[in-house]
Amino acid sequence: xxxxxxxxxxxxxxxxxxLGFSLVYGVGGIVNLAHGSFFMIGAYAAYAASEADMPLxxxxxxxVAAAMLAGVLLDRLVIAPIRxxxxxxxxATLAVAILVQSGVQFFFGGLERQLPGFVEGSxxxxxxDLRQTELLAGLMALVTIVVVLLVLTRxxxxxxxxxxxxxxxxxVLVGVRPERVxxxxxxIGAGLAGLAGVLVAPYGVLTPTMWLLPLTQAFAxxxxxxxxxxxxxxxxxxxxxxxxxxxxxxxxxxxxKIGLVTVAVILATLVLRPQGLLGKVAR
Amino acid sequence: MTDTAAHAKPSAGSRAxxxxxxxxxxxxxxxxxLLYLPRFVENTTLLQAISVATIFVMFAASWDIxxxxxxxxxxxxxxxIGTGAYTVALFSKYxxxxSNELALLAGVLVAALLGVAIGVPCLRLKGPYLALATLSxxxxxxxxxxxxxxQLGGEDGIAGVKNxxxxxxxGPLGEGLSKLVLGPLTFGGKSPFDQYIYVSYFVxxxxxxxxxxxxxxxxxxxxxxxxxxxxQDEAAAEAAGVPLTRYKLAAFVLSAACAGFAGGLYxxxxxxxxxxxxxxxxxxLIIIIAAFGGAGSIIGPAIGAYAVILLQNxxxxxxxxxxxxxxxxxxxxxxxxxxxxxxxxxxxxVPPLLQRLSGRGSPSRAAGAALTESA
Amino acid sequence: MSERVLDVQDLKVSFGKAQxxxxxxxxxDKGETVAVVGPNGAGKTTLLRALSRLNAWxxxxxxxxxxxxxxxxxxxxxxxxxxxxxxxxxxxLSIRDNLELGARRLRKEPNTRAExxxxxxxxxxxxxxxxxxxxxxxxxxEQQQCAIGRSLMGRPRLLLLDEPSMGLAPKLIxxxxxxxxxxNTQGTTVLLVEQNAQQALSVADRAYILETGSIVKEGTGxxxxxDPAIKxxxxxxx
Ligand SMILES: Nc1ncnc2c1ncn2[C@@H]1O[C@H](COP(=O)(O)OP(=O)(O)OP(=O)(O)O)[C@@H](O)[C@H]1O
Ligand SMILES: [Mg+2]
Numbered sequence: 001x002x003x004x005x006x007x008x009x010x011x012x013x014x015x016x017x018x019l020g021f022s023l024v025y026g027v028g029g030i031v032n033l034a035h036g037s038f039f040m041i042g043a044y045a046a047y048a049a050s051e052a053d054m055p056l057x058x059x060x061x062x063x064v065a066a067a068m069l070a071g072v073l074l075d076r077l078v079i080a081p082i083r084x085x086x087x088x089x090x091x092a093t094l095a096v097a098i099l100v101q102s103g104v105q106f107f108f109g110g111l112e113r114q115l116p117g118f119v120e121g122s123x124x125x126x127x128x129d130l131r132q133t134e135l136l137a138g139l140m141a142l143v144t145i146v147v148v149l150l151v152l153t154r155x156x157x158x159x160x161x162x163x164x165x166x167x168x169x170x171x172v173l174v175g176v177r178p179e180r181v182x183x184x185x186x187x188i189g190a191g192l193a194g195l196a197g198v199l200v201a202p203y204g205v206l207t208p209t210m211w212l213l214p215l216t217q218a219f220a221x222x223x224x225x226x227x228x229x230x231x232x233x234x235x236x237x238x239x240x241x242x243x244x245x246x247x248x249x250x251x252x253x254x255x256x257k258i259g260l261v262t263v264a265v266i267l268a269t270l271v272l273r274p275q276g277l278l279g280k281v282a283r
Numbered sequence: 284m285t286d287t288a289a290h291a292k293p294s295a296g297s298r299a300x301x302x303x304x305x306x307x308x309x310x311x312x313x314x315x316x317l318l319y320l321p322r323f324v325e326n327t328t329l330l331q332a333i334s335v336a337t338i339f340v341m342f343a344a345s346w347d348i349x350x351x352x353x354x355x356x357x358x359x360x361x362x363x364i365g366t367g368a369y370t371v372a373l374f375s376k377y378x379x380x381x382s383n384e385l386a387l388l389a390g391v392l393v394a395a396l397l398g399v400a401i402g403v404p405c406l407r408l409k410g411p412y413l414a415l416a417t418l419s420x421x422x423x424x425x426x427x428x429x430x431x432x433x434q435l436g437g438e439d440g441i442a443g444v445k446n447x448x449x450x451x452x453x454g455p456l457g458e459g460l461s462k463l464v465l466g467p468l469t470f471g472g473k474s475p476f477d478q479y480i481y482v483s484y485f486v487x488x489x490x491x492x493x494x495x496x497x498x499x500x501x502x503x504x505x506x507x508x509x510x511x512x513x514x515q516d517e518a519a520a521e522a523a524g525v526p527l528t529r530y531k532l533a534a535f536v537l538s539a540a541c542a543g544f545a546g547g548l549y550x551x552x553x554x555x556x557x558x559x560x561x562x563x564x565x566x567x568l569i570i571i572i573a574a575f576g577g578a579g580s581i582i583g584p585a586i587g588a589y590a591v592i593l594l595q596n597x598x599x600x601x602x603x604x605x606x607x608x609x610x611x612x613x614x615x616x617x618x619x620x621x622x623x624x625x626x627x628x629x630x631x632x633v634p635p636l637l638q639r640l641s642g643r644g645s646p647s648r649a650a651g652a653a654l655t656e657s658a
Numbered sequence: 659m660s661e662r663v664l665d666v667q668d669l670k671v672s673f674g675k676a677q678x679x680x681x682x683x684x685x686x687d688k689g690e691t692v693a694v695v696g697p698n699g700a701g702k703t704t705l706l707r708a709l710s711r712l713n714a715w716x717x718x719x720x721x722x723x724x725x726x727x728x729x730x731x732x733x734x735x736x737x738x739x740x741x742x743x744x745x746x747x748x749x750x751l752s753i754r755d756n757l758e759l760g761a762r763r764l765r766k767e768p769n770t771r772a773e774x775x776x777x778x779x780x781x782x783x784x785x786x787x788x789x790x791x792x793x794x795x796x797x798x799x800e801q802q803q804c805a806i807g808r809s810l811m812g813r814p815r816l817l818l819l820d821e822p823s824m825g826l827a828p829k830l831i832x833x834x835x836x837x838x839x840x841x842n843t844q845g846t847t848v849l850l851v852e853q854n855a856q857q858a859l860s861v862a863d864r865a866y867i868l869e870t871g872s873i874v875k876e877g878t879g880x881x882x883x884x885d886p887a888i889k890x891x892x893x894x895x896x
Binding site: 025031033078081082086087088090091092094095096097098099101102103105106208209212213215216219220223253256257259260262263264266267270271 | 354356358403404405408410411412414415416418419420422423426427429430563564567570571574609611612614615618619621622625626
């Protein structure tokens, strides 16, 4: 039962991170190795704001805004000039991840930090005791995902995003500017990852290297779900989310083995089913 | 294609030779210079920093034979380095009877095995997949050190690795070279700690000359051109009869083995292993070195390693106390510099220079030539 | 004299050393259907892509009396709308979504949308039936209809069509060309690029023959249809 309830929460927060990663890949063909850094920036910015005695809600907004700003800067300053050079983008975004890591280390030190819970007290769901703030995180994440999916599938903006992802040149020919769409998607994806960071901050731990695990998990999700497939991303998030909690609860020292299991999933998928769960053949 | 084949065929071999020839003198000067350097440099801290840089030359060169040549860019080279280093450390910890050299060999083997283990699933992967796969494998290894904390030490690492001076081969070799360069009397007059610095300096140098020399011979020979052709156009390379799978995997394993060797040696020189040897920081540092030196030339990254590592381990510490108090700012600054370089000069800084020095033609031409010759 | 919509002078395109278009000069007047006919590899697609700023070129192009905008996006916004080779629909999007995307050019004039959609549905009733279906599931002929429909949604000042007959059965080709004629009589200026000389020349007011990057002949559609050399080379009639 623990696994089910907490797995659902973890799935939702991980999906927040993975959605942005997957969308940016789908739209711009950009694999952003600094995507996990948005998660970290959201968490640390909220933490810094709350340390400065701001109300938690304001701190949360600051966290998301900081991540979005980072996304915009990343696109304009780093990615846009080298957008069509795949390897250069990979290297540059990894450099950004390390840059952010060293910045966080410089300003906050290497010690573990934590944000106070957004709500106090605990609840019991299906007999599982939960901190209310965890439940809130799960619900917020879920609602956000639903909104994002609705926007993607139902709105004119979402239509444009999907058009660029399917055929960039054809999108240009109907009057869409892919660079703009990429910028927006990157900013929103960064905001989603930042939100995940904010939501998790009261019960996870903040360290300067906390960006790597969500990046690895997002990668596993994108591989498992199939390239650029939105449904695949959501489905795979559930798989990885439950796996995460399953390992954490049922394996000795599970907490530190999550990354390992994730990598095993990645390698196994690459070998056995490179086109992902839903079987969409990679372009 | 026929056009290239027609006039390149007779010159393929001579082209490679022509490239090597004018540089043999230049290239031999570098190790000779380094060999006699300790005679004139009293500052052992600087010498120590140079030893570390020499090790990094091997890291960078081994990265380059895989990433710079075949274009399978590894973002987790630290995985191989760390594997070599930790294997050596484990032997010291659990089987201190095993000789240093044997432990080093074991480190090479384990790293090579890891090369196979990662290389096989990655064979069909391109750019982003490969990047993420290699990156996350290195991340997973860090976690393994926590899972087997008792054996591998978690964040503390393993101390007390048997050092090079205790090696049956490396000990006498290092001492012999030290005496040769400094004179036996001078060397004998040094404190044991300083003696150790000299010994490791020369052992590192010797190892580097062997590894980098070997990789360069390979890289500038026909095989190197074939490796390059994989990067340029896999389909064309395959069509021209290059056994792609074999070459790609071989590059992976060779790169892993060399990195494991250098990592193991580094452990024996430092006397400790720790998480920095598996970290993303290290993997990126190697990419930074290669990017500054110019990937795909072996010698470029090698030169880059001296520049970057001496800055990192010596000059920056002396430039400002900030870097002593906040060492993370070093990699941070390098990362920032790398981003700027990528945007301004995506091909690296050294290669244009190198090409002018050697009068080498475009790699694509030469690769085409090698292909037509081997086909 | 009628209004000149497109005026192309000495257009040159090369990819590396290969010169694909070698100084092409032609024009399109308002209300015309102009065809450019030529064999495989003549450079027809390259020509249209150059006009849409999808590949680099030299020479001079005036669109609506002004120099052609520099960016692909601005070209579209100026009203030069391109229906690319092989249709290039968004296969995962519904037909309706594909059509709506075509109307992006007019997003500042929201009142035209419903009317244009109705017009496209009248021209292509099949599309209305299948509006909710994803474009990837359409048959080849329907996809071509959808692609042309998508372009019409932008109310082009000049419609570029790249091989609308590609991959279609003879009966469907007939049908597509009669719709092109209809679109033209409704007031859209059309520049058509085709291998199917017979059909292209019969709908075209004027036509140019493009061979290995140069225009080798021009005339009215009727003249060229009657030209013995053309008959032999393109129409398979000795
Ligand atoms: N991006 C490119 N790079 C190099 N060469 C190209 C490129 N695009 C087109 N070409 C070459 O330009 C020539 C003309 O191509 P183009 O596609 O314009 O021909 P086409 O007349 O449209 O032929 P088809 O009737 O087969 O569609 C061909 O030889 C083609 O190989
Ligand atoms: Mg064509």
